[in-house]
Amino acid sequence: MQVLTSDSxxxxxxxxxxxxxxxxxxxxxxxxxVRDVSMRIEAGRVTGIVxxxxxxxSTLMSILYGLYRADAGEILVGGxxxxxxxxxxxxxxxxxxxHQHFMLIDSFTVLENLVLGAEGGALLANGLxxxxxxxxxxxxxxxxxxxxxxxVADLSxxxxxxxxxxxxxxxxxxxxxxxxxxxVLTPQEADQLFRILATLKAHGVTVVxxxxxxxxxxxxxxxxxVMRQGEIVAGRATSDTNPEELAELMVGRKVLTHLDKxxxxxxxxxxRAEHLSLVDARGVRLLEDIGLELRAGEIVGIxxxxxxxxxxxxxxxxxxxxxxxxxxxxxGRTIDAEHPVDPAEMRELGLAHVPEDRLRQGMVAxxxxxxxxxxxxxxxxxxxxxxxxxxxxVGKHCTELMQRFDVRPRAPGLHSASFSGGxxxxxxxxxxxxxxxKVLLVGQPTRGVDIxxxxxxxxxxxxxxxxxxAVLVVSVELEEILSxxxxxxxxxxxxxxxxxxxxxxxxxxxGLMMAGAQAT
Amino acid sequence: MMDEVLSIAFxxxxxxxxxxxxxxxxxxxxLFSERSGIIDVGLEGKMLMAAFFxxxxxxxxxxxxAGVGAGVIAAEALALLHGFACITHRGNQVVSGVALNILxxxxxxxxxxxxxxxxxxxxxxxxxxxxxPLAFPNAGDSILVYVALLSVPFTWWLVGxxxxxLRLRAVGELPxxxxxxxxxxxxxxxxxxxxxxxxxxLAGAYIAIAQNAGFTRDxxxxxxxxxxxxLIFGKWRPFSAFGACLMFGLLDAIAIRLxxxxxxxxxxxxxxxxxxxxxxxxMFLLAGFIGRAVAPKAIGVPYTKEH
Numbered sequence: 042m043q044v045l046t047s048d049s050x051x052x053x054x055x056x057x058x059x060x061x062x063x064x065x066x067x068x069x070x071x072x073x074x075v076r077d078v079s080m081r082i083e084a085g086r087v088t089g090i091v092x093x094x095x096x097x098x099s100t101l102m103s104i105l106y107g108l109y110r111a112d113a114g115e116i117l118v119g120g121x122x123x124x125x126x127x128x129x130x131x132x133x134x135x136x137x138x139x140h141q142h143f144m145l146i147d148s149f150t151v152l153e154n155l156v157l158g159a160e161g162g163a164l165l166a167n168g169l170x171x172x173x174x175x176x177x178x179x180x181x182x183x184x185x186x187x188x189x190x191x192x193v194a195d196l197s198x199x200x201x202x203x204x205x206x207x208x209x210x211x212x213x214x215x216x217x218x219x220x221x222x223x224x225v226l227t228p229q230e231a232d233q234l235f236r237i238l239a240t241l242k243a244h245g246v247t248v249v250x251x252x253x254x255x256x257x258x259x260x261x262x263x264x265x266x267v268m269r270q271g272e273i274v275a276g277r278a279t280s281d282t283n284p285e286e287l288a289e290l291m292v293g294r295k296v297l298t299h300l301d302k303x304x305x306x307x308x309x310x311x312x313r314a315e316h317l318s319l320v321d322a323r324g325v326r327l328l329e330d331i332g333l334e335l336r337a338g339e340i341v342g343i344x345x346x347x348x349x350x351x352x353x354x355x356x357x358x359x360x361x362x363x364x365x366x367x368x369x370x371x372x373g374r375t376i377d378a379e380h381p382v383d384p385a386e387m388r389e390l391g392l393a394h395v396p397e398d399r400l401r402q403g404m405v406a407x408x409x410x411x412x413x414x415x416x417x418x419x420x421x422x423x424x425x426x427x428x429x430x431x432x433x434x435v436g437k438h439c440t441e442l443m444q445r446f447d448v449r450p451r452a453p454g455l456h457s458a459s460f461s462g463g464x465x466x467x468x469x470x471x472x473x474x475x476x477x478x479k480v481l482l483v484g485q486p487t488r489g490v491d492i493x494x495x496x497x498x499x500x501x502x503x504x505x506x507x508x509x510x511a512v513l514v515v516s517v518e519l520e521e522i523l524s525x526x527x528x529x530x531x532x533x534x535x536x537x538x539x540x541x542x543x544x545x546x547x548x549x550x551x552g553l554m555m556a557g558a559q560a561t
Numbered sequence: 562m563m564d565e566v567l568s569i570a571f572x573x574x575x576x577x578x579x580x581x582x583x584x585x586x587x588x589x590x591x592l593f594s595e596r597s598g599i600i601d602v603g604l605e606g607k608m609l610m611a612a613f614f615x616x617x618x619x620x621x622x623x624x625x626x627a628g629v630g631a632g633v634i635a636a637e638a639l640a641l642l643h644g645f646a647c648i649t650h651r652g653n654q655v656v657s658g659v660a661l662n663i664l665x666x667x668x669x670x671x672x673x674x675x676x677x678x679x680x681x682x683x684x685x686x687x688x689x690x691x692x693x694p695l696a697f698p699n700a701g702d703s704i705l706v707y708v709a710l711l712s713v714p715f716t717w718w719l720v721g722x723x724x725x726x727l728r729l730r731a732v733g734e735l736p737x738x739x740x741x742x743x744x745x746x747x748x749x750x751x752x753x754x755x756x757x758x759x760x761x762x763l764a765g766a767y768i769a770i771a772q773n774a775g776f777t778r779d780x781x782x783x784x785x786x787x788x789x790x791x792l793i794f795g796k797w798r799p800f801s802a803f804g805a806c807l808m809f810g811l812l813d814a815i816a817i818r819l820x821x822x823x824x825x826x827x828x829x830x831x832x833x834x835x836x837x838x839x840x841x842x843x844m845f846l847l848a849g850f851i852g853r854a855v856a857p858k859a860i861g862v863p864y865t866k867e868h
Binding site for chain 2: 108127128129130132138140144145146147148149153156157158159160162163164165166168
């Protein structure tokens with residue numbers, strides 16, 4: 042990922058305040074989400090707010106944007122106290138927000154989305170024409186190119202985010218709040234986003250960036266506030282701090298940046314792929330000539346920029362998709378185009394899979410945690426006798442998993458969707474690891490997971506390795522691969538282009554391979 | 562021979578339009594409601610209630626237009642009730658709609674008995690109390706037939722070409738986005754159900770005081786559901802839904818025309834078969850053909866904002 046340098050040499054005292062929050066307080070029922078928060082956001086600067094999931098960052102910004110009403114406290118915009126009763130008030134005061142989940146209507150064109158709420162008259166024709174002209178101007182000025190007549194559903198996630206930013210600028214906002222903007226982006230799209238933010242800043246736009254990625258804070262912000270459990274625990278000029286300090290402030294204890302692990306004790310080969318390939322219905326080659334070996338007792342990391350075949354490789358290895366060429370051997374069973382396998386059979390062979398998209402493939406959001414904890418194994422003893430589920434047994438099993446994997450809250454009856462990303466992931470991981478699999482496939486083990494949980498998940502994966510399991514980790518986070526894996530494979534354009542020992546690997550070398558600059 | 566064919570075709574198309582009029586009005590009404598995200602199973606009840614109050618008022622006042630007004634007001638009352646249950650209190654929209662249908666079916670008969678003591682009927686309307694056919698442009702058509710025809714391009718224009726329409730479509734797809742843009746979700750949805758009430762009210766009035774001369778028990782006979790089917794079959798688009806209404810109307814007109822027809826080898830085809838055709842077609846179409854119809858994304862989902 043390209044790192045942008047921030048300009049921290051500007052004289053701080055001459056800067057005006059765009060927004061000041063004074064003693065903001067907000068509770069939802071018994072949950073005290075934001076406690077007595079005061080914050081100063083300087084005009085024309087990029088201010089970051091970091092904190093773990095559930096620290097109150099998004100709630101605070103929703104209050105500023107008028108989506109929630111604060112129980113107590115004051116909001117000052119440009120020095121004057123404001124009442125934010127609805128987003129309309131915030132928009133009127135030049136505040137715009139790009140939400141984590143886009144507020145775009147898929148079946149509308151870019152232009153229609155742009156004018157929604159600012160149509161410029163009862164009839165659309167004039168408003169749309171004016172908006173088209175304004176969109177052209179904004180696109181040129183800020184380098185945000187997008188086709189005004191494209192349907193939003195046809196745009197990539199990065200383009201959709203650009204439309205969101207344009208929407209905010211179109212309403213004349215001079216203060217832009219971005220809630221976890223890079224969470225849904227590929228690394229390239231994220232780089233592009235941060236270049237856009239730099240352009241906006243150069244044009245005098247005030248940016249508030251909410252994130253839990255420290256690298257982004259260091260790269261893109263001028264000042265940073267750290268939130269923990271609803272409170273501001275620190276405010277710093279970005280140039281006066283470093284990632285280690287911020288991480289420590291976020292979790293309130295020293296983070297293990299280095300994962301302690303013994304050298305692997307490799308056993309026999311449990312999974313072998315030879316000349317594996319996958320061509321989809323349209324004839325697009327997704328995987329080409331993949332060869333890999335996975336041994337018991339090692340962690341193999343697959344690095345690569347997302348979209349280079351890692352998702353498809355996981356699907357083939359897990360039995361979700363059948364390969365169109367080559368062969369795959371898993372625990373003695375041979376799989377090829379003529380002899381496909383289904384995920385249930387894979388599970389019986391001793392292969393467990395923690396999917397990349399845990400919300401869609403790893404669990405059912407509306408199911409209770411106890412149900413999620415047996416998904417895929419729900420027909421096995423002791424959960425079921427093939428006719429009826431044994432509720433108490435399932436509940437007991439879930440409680441045990443929750444204790445072992447520190448899933449919070451320990452509430453087997455709660456809907457799976459109600460848990461934070463980290464706790465959902467721990468639950469899915471617990472379910473798969475509990476089967477003591479011979480092969481464990483893990484896609485993006487810590488995507489959307491907070492720092493405390495990342496550390497825990499990494500340690501569990503190493504423990505599993507030490508117990509003799511063959512672990513395959515796919516991640517777009519290079520640091521994660523470097524700290525977890527014993528051996529690293531690099532994917533580019535559907536091929537494995539690199540195979541290096543983790544001890545000998547460095548970020549620069551891997552980065553070159555991920556960019557397709559080097560082929561083996 | 563040629564003349565005969567042409568004249569039958571002309572008579573059929575005129576009949577089709579007359580039969581389709583309440584379907585068209587109702588489907589356009591339902592379109593507003595459903596595009597805003599509010600399912601309207603209660604079209605039938607709104608129409609029935611409007612039919613009763615239109616006939617009762619026309620009979621009591623002697624004015625057809627007072628009847629139309631009363632019909633619209635009655636349908637609007639049910640529309641507001643639906644809105645109150647589904648928008649303000651976030652109730653289940655299908656349950657609320659079904660409840661309205663049951664309410665209308667019962668209340669019209671009870672009130673009819675209490676007021677007119679004719680077994681649930683309203684007194685037969687005289688020519689003055691009815692919306693009489695116009696002489697021009699096509700002799701025999703009521704003015705509401707033309708209102709129905711005009712309601713289609715009007716709906717298309719309002720939904721597709723105006724600020725209100727853009728917001729209406731948006732609120733049916735992603736109400737959160739509408740809220741975030743600073744527009745009231747509830748306000749938009751109330752306006753949508755009121756428009757629905759207006760059009761369903763006109764449809765009911767048409768049935769009672771233009772097509773017929775008074776109210777009879779359950780006289781809407783499921784046409785509200787057929788209109789709903791036409792709306793879904795037309796993928797929630799005005800002109801497509803209009804086409805579906807005409808198709809159902811044509812089937813009905815054919816059924817009327819073919820009554821008593823003798824088919825060689827079979828004999829007289831039972832009237833009931835023809836009368837059941839539109840309903841059978843509805844089931845057939847809904848079950849098979851439009852499986853992939855794309856409904857407004859937020860349809861049926863109450864909008865909740867946490868505070």
